[in-house]
Amino acid sequence: MQHHEHILKLKKSHTPYHQFTFDKVKLHRGYSNRILRIDLSKKETTILPVTQEMKDLFVGGKGFDMWLTFQEIDQDTKWDSDNNPICFSVGPLGGTTSFPGAGKTIVTAISPATASIMDSNVGGYFGPYLKFAGFDAMVIVGKAQADSIIYIDAVKGSLSIEAAPLEQLDSHIIAEDLTDIYADDDLDKRNISVVSAGSASEHSRMGLLNFSFFDWRRNVARFKQAGRGGIGTVFRNKKLKAIVIKNNGITPAWTVAESKVAKNTRPKKIIETTCKNEISKIDAVITKWNSNPDYLIEIMHHLMSEFKYISKTSIDRLNFHLKVPKSYIYQVATFYDAFSLEPKGEKTIQVCMGPGCHAKGAQTVLDTFKKELGIKEGETTPCQKYTLLASNCLGACDKAPLVKINDQIYGKVNPTDVKLILSGDFSNESALESPEIIQMPNHTPVCACGGDKHFSTFKKLLKENNAQNIIDLLTESKLKGRGGAGFLTGKKMQTVFDTHLEKKLDSVIVVNSAIFELDPLNVIEGILISALAVRANVGFICFRNEHLPALLKMNDAIKWAQAKNFLGKNILGSHFSFDLQVRHGAGSFVSGESSALLQTLVGRVGEPKAKYIKLAEVGFKKRPTLVCNIETIANIPQIIEKGVRWFTSIGKHSAGTKLLSISGDVKNPSFVEVPFGTTINEVIQNACGGVSNPKKRSLKFVQVGGPTGGYLPASMLEQKIDYDSLKEVGAIIGSGLISVKNDRKCLIDSLLYQVNFLANESCGKCTPCREGLNKAKAILQNIAKGKGSTSQLDLLEDIATTMQETSLCQFGKTASNPILSALRYFKEDFISHLEHKICASGVCKELTKFHINDKCTGCTLCAKVCPTGCIASKKKELHIIDQQKCIKCGACFDACNFKSVEVR
Ligand code: SF4
Ligand code: SF4
Ligand code: SF4
Ligand code: FES
Known part of the structure; x- marks a missing residue:
């Protein structure tokens, strides 16, 4: 059934059995001086006066409610008595619709929970609409003959009580349906407010009341709750399904044209189709x-x-x-970034702006796309062919910078490649060298020949069927979670297994993918072994949708394993069944947090939750849940096969190895697996061939641990890579990303980029993280311009410490790492920007001037690379920069082989 047919059907089912008319009155000093009293049993509506005595004694709100309650009750009144009144009062100063919380209403009744009079305070638009209908309060007594709706139309001055048999009780459904029924058109939905109780009020003594307001920016009915006292239960006891009020012309204190906030938050255009x-x-x-x-x-x-x-x-x-x-x-x-309410172009161009690509010049690539297409980031060309987006890490940082067009990924993209990529014509052989084509949409399926060898450990364990034995082995191996926190995997499994035994619930396994393309069959075997250990019958692998190549490989591997009955029902003839599903993320970094991840699995927004309860005990759909990183899982088959001693002999401080992705200013950006205890320098030298362009550039700093990792100076390259040592110095293992920056990179600029990324990714649920990151961003923007004093640094430290100590989830806590480590090791960079007004790396444009000194040999190289032609150039003569025309791109600085170009 179409939605409008559904609404029509509901509307037709209403049978009005009581009608009343009233005049609107003007307010005088905040009062309308009237009370609306509805007796459901007698089907009677009356208007009572607000007396001067009431106003003198109580002003309004709670006082009025108490006064009215005592007019109705006697000593025998119980919560479910006919004469237990539900009173709604608005004060003379409250009641504007400017903001959803500003239109307070006090609701009162004898509580089914406490048997005393309880009041509750609620926002939403009901109170203002009632007040401007000409009523300072409303009292409802009696009980309706059947499930009913009270509809107050303040525009027409009428009230009707209607039997409403078909509406569902759940507030989110009934409020949306009644808004649709009583609004004349989409715009009129703003004039409707619905009070409802929800189905829980039928079954409990603590049902609450939901008051709706129509959110014009989101185009949906949203709610405020009167949560105290179980007034929702009283509401349902009176057989009320809802009270709907309609009013118009309630002008907010601001208008869209006047409000700075509203100017920037236009209602989203949601397109409707009738096709x-x-x-x-x-x-x-x-x-x-x-x-x-x-x-x-x-x-x-x-x-x-x-x-x-x-x-x-x-x-x-x-x-x-x-x-x-x-x-x-x-x-x-x-x-989620992956979804859009406005049509995207035929081709979506995503320029990776992750740390690895940013360090390799992704911003210039993005700027070139903007110029070529004539659109800004986030926009679509008028012909609907291209949409241009900046994306998070696409999972191949060793080939940075990356560009993805629909399912096609290009690596090592130069700004000069942009035209070629847009043309899609790679027929010319020289064009094939740059950029590098990483992933064609029609990929070749994973060849799983010999895949059975992966499953020999699993087959053995399946026969043994000894869960505790697997858990004991993994506990002894001291395998730590590779996702960041480093929690002991065996210990986590034990909690899941114990909960399974205690509650007799099948467990669930949730695996969060990393950016690395691991051997997918090995991962499946690790998941199966874990499932045997924790007695799980279903598992999910959650892939970020940006990591397409890894995702395609995993899908192939799952199909292969299903065909061989390593997955599915009665695996290899045993009683063990296991269903493994791949789920796609939708472009939210914070949704990788374990509690947020479980939200995504039930189709919700990936916001983290406070972990008062362990997910291992109450996780996916309240079942014991093992949430693991894919890299942790990939270690399991080998640990079981080769033994605990073999595993613990690898690495110092922590057992085993860690996958790392090293990007930035190194000769060969790489993915490597190293034993714990390896130093950062060993990784940079041995795996990546050292810093790039060592004759001209030297290493200035590294960021260790991905977006929430810490900054370490060049003097700390002998730092060992393991959980505890890195934590001590203010960095983390995190996602295993190490970003290397040379002396042409500014610490302040890098930190600003990082904080901006984190501010965009914060889910915004808790204040320290949401506000802290935005405030830190504003301070860093000032510092990058040399504005303000060094006292901002204390504030920055305070903000970061507050985030670390009080944020709800690990994201907010660890988001402080980049800020605190930068302040700890790079104070002089902050001082240089703020006091000397110099960005020594020549990056922050407001604080940079390039000059040519008298060492200049007149080789003319700088003049040749200058994009604006602003260098006065005569062979073998001192060159001079025209500061008026210089755009501070730094090309001359990078090109000069004689250190003749300086930053001042
Ligand atoms: S710390 Fe940040 S990401 Fe985590 S819940 Fe709070 S606002 Fe959301
Ligand atoms: S590249 Fe250096 S040496 Fe050559 S002309 Fe320019 S400033 Fe002078
Ligand atoms: S910074 Fe760029 S624009 Fe300025 S002189 Fe050097 S090359 Fe030319
Ligand atoms: S692929 Fe761009 S940062 Fe990883």
């Missing part, structure tokens, strides 16, 4: 995923690839099929 063909295609996509809300993210990926955007019609259809509130669907559609 029947498109609607049936949307329905087909949703039903292909069994209309299962757990697959919401997968369905949205599917809709994106089919239609290039998520339309309003798609949101309506998802709401209808999945029975998920539109507000949730909208939230998912706008939280």
Whole structure:
């Protein structure tokens, strides 16, 4: 059934059985001086006066509610008595719709939970709409004859009580449906507010009331709750499904034109389609995923690839099929970068702006695309051919900078390659050398010949069927989680296994993929062994959708393992069954956090949750859940096969090896696996051939641990790579990324880039992380311009320490690492920017001037590379830069072989 048909059906099912009319009155000093009293049993509505005594004694709100309650009750009144009134009061000063929290209403009743009078305070638009309808308060007594809705139309001055048999009770559904029923058009939805109780109020004594307001920016009905006292339970006891109020002309204190905030937050344009063909295609996509809300993210990926955007019609259809509130669907559609409410172009160009690519000049590549296409980042060309985006790490940092166009990835892209990439014509042989084509859309499937050898350990363990034995071995091996926190895997497995035994619930395994393309069959074997250990029957591998090559390989490997019955029902004739599913991320870094990851698996926004309860005990769908990093899992078959002694003999301080990705200013950016205890210098020298261009440039600093890692100076290159040693010096193992920067990179600029990235990725749920990162970004922007005093550094340190100590999840806590380590080791760089107004690396443009000194030999090289032709050049004569025309690109500085170009 189409949504409008559903709304029509609901509307037709309403039977009004009581009507009342009233006049609107003007407010006088915040009061309308009237109270609306509805007796549901007697089907009677009256208007009572607000007396001067009431105003003198109580002002409004809570006091009015108490006064009115005592007018109705007697000593025998219980929570479920007819004369237990639900009172709604608004104060003379409250009640504006400027902001969702500003229109407070106090709601009062005798509580089913405490048997005393309880009041609750709630936002939303109901209070303001009631007040401007001409009522300072409303009292509801009695019980309705059938499930009913009270509809107050303040525009027409009418009230009706209607039997409403079909509406669902759940607030998110009934509020959306009633908003649709009573609004004349989309704009009119802003004039509707719905009070409802939800189905939980039927079964508990602590049901709350939900007050809706229509969020014009998101185009959905949202809620505020009157949570105290179980007033929702009283509401349902009176057989009320909802109270709907409609009013108009309630002007907020600001207008869109006047408000600075509103100017920047225009309502999103959500496009609706009436094309029947498109609607049936949307329905087909949703039903292909069994209309299962757990697959919401997968369905949205599917809709994106089919239609290039998520339309309003798609949101309506998802709401209808999945029975998920539109507000949730909208939230998912706008939280993840992979989804768009506006149509994307035929080709989506993603320029990787991850740390590795940024260090290799990705910004210039992005700028060149902007220039060529005539659009900004995030925009689509008017012909709808191209959409240009900046993306997070695409997973091949050794080939930085990367560009991805739909499923095609190009590596080592120079700005000069942009035209070639856009033309798509690589027929000329010389064109094949640069850029490097990393992944063709029609990839060759993984050859799994000889794959069975991977599963010999699993087969043995399957026969033995001894879960505790596997856990004991892994505990003894001291295998730590490779995802960052370094928690002992055996210990985690033990908790999952014990919970499984205690609660008799099958466990679940969730594996978070890293950017490395590991041997997928080895990973599957590791997952199967873990599943035997924790008694799991289902597992998920969560891939970031940017990591396409690894994802394709894993899909092939899973198909192979299913065909060989290493996955599926009764594996190899045993009683053990295991279903392994691949799930796609949607472009949110923070969704990799374990509690956030579990949210994505049930189609929700990947926001972290406070971990009062261990996920190992109460995880995916309340089942014991082992959340592991893919690299940890990949170690398991070998540990079991070769033994604990073999594993613990590798590495110092921590057992085993670590995969690292080294990018930036090194000769050969690489992915390497090294034993713990290897020094940073050994990795840079042995695996990457040292710093690039060593004659001219020297190493200035490294960032260790990925986006939330810490900065270490060149003097600390002998630092060992292991969990504890790195933590002591303010860095982390994190994602295993090491970004190497030479003396042409500015620490402040790098830190600003990093903090900006983190601020964009913060889910915004808790204040220290959300506000802290944005404040830190603003301070760093000042410092990069030499603005302000060094007292900002204390503030920066305070912010970072607060984030570290009080953020809700590991993201916010570790996001302080780059800031604190920079302040710890690079104070002189901050001082140089703030006090001497110099960026010694020649990066921060406001603080940089390039000059040619008298060592100049007049070789003319600088003049040749200068893009603006602003160097006065005569062979064998001292060259001079015209500062007016210089754009501070630094090309002359980089080109000169005689150190004649200086930064001042
Ligand atoms: S610390 Fe940051 S990412 Fe984590 S919950 Fe808080 S705002 Fe979200
Ligand atoms: S490259 Fe250096 S030496 Fe050559 S002309 Fe320019 S400043 Fe002078
Ligand atoms: S910094 Fe760039 S624009 Fe300025 S003189 Fe040097 S090469 Fe020319
Ligand atoms: S591929 Fe660009 S930073 Fe990793």
